[in-house]
Amino acid sequence: MYNKASQKLWIEFIKEPIFDEQQVFTGFLIILNDVSVRKVSETEAAKQLVSLKKMSFIASHEIRHEFSKIMQVTQTIKLQKPDIQVYQQLLAEIEKSTDKMNAAIYELNNQINFATSNSISLDAYLHQEIEEIVLIDDDGLINEMNKVVIRSVFPDMPVKVFNEVDYAISHINAHPFTRRKIIVDLNFPHKSGWHFLDEYQKLDQPWSVVVLTSSLQQEDIERSKGYRFVTHFMTKPLNQTQLKGLRILASKKLRVA
Known part of the structure; x- marks a missing residue:
């Protein structure tokens, strides 16, 4: 239905039977309600939801990827034990700022995806003595x-x-019996981390894989659970607490690489 200005209208059609005092049917009462505003609101809400999902992707992939680099730079410099006190104080302030930004991005993503975590154990992690990390x-x-x-x-x-x-x-194929832990990112410009997981699955190796990525997408977390050998989904930057949580046991036969 259209109005005089040729604009499309959404009409709610209500049809009620009418009976006389002897309960004899006499006709119908027809009620037409203009619900165009409500329909437009629903359409706009759907568009907004699409926009929010795009915001979630930007927040969890693009923005956080860059901030994770900043966070890791500050962490790495601290591990080098700089001896300039002012420099350390500046790094501490930078780290505080990045932590706050990181928390804000988590909150934004939580509002859309309802729940996420920066370190999710997907399966029981076995104590494994290993010879290398990939x-x-x-x-x-x-x-x-x-x-x-x-x-x-x-x-x-x-x-x-x-x-x-x-x-x-190729390295894993060439050394199939080396005991290892594998840490892989998901986002690559060509063959992605998903491609690696698919190829690694074909090898039927017993060594577990840790996904380490800047992604906070719930879809990525759920997809990772589909690989039996993926035991952890962790977000960048990699830190000492995450590593210790992996319960890696170093082989006594290890040599410095």
Whole structure:
């Protein structure tokens, strides 16, 4: 139905039977209500929901990825034990600011996805004695900083770094009996971390995988649960507390890489 200005109208149609005093049907009462405003509101609400989901993606992927870099830079510098007091104080202030921003992004994402966590255990994590840690991330700077964090907790642990999925798979194929923990990012410009998980699944290896990403998307968390070997979903930046929580047992046969 359209009004005089040729604008489309949403009409609610109500049809009620009418009976006389002897309960004999005499006709219908027809009521037409203009509900165009309500329908427009519902349409706008749907559009807003799409926008909110886009905001969630931006907050959890793009913005937080950059802030996770800043957070890890400050953490790495602190691990180098700078001896300039003012410099340390500035770093502390920067870290406070990034922590607040990180918390705000979590809150924004929670409002849309209802629940998320920065460290979610997806399965019981076994005490496994390992010989190496494999890092897979296309960002070279992140890889180097992650190595610093790992060495601060496990100083004698060999760390193998790969910025492409295919190279990591080739290494694992070439050394199938090496006991290892694998830490992989999800977001790559070409073959993603999901591609790695699919390929690794075909190898039927017993060694578990930790997803380490800047993503806070609930969809990514749920999808990760579909891989039996993925035991943890952690958000960047990698820190000492996260590593200690993985319960990695270093092999006595380890040599410094």
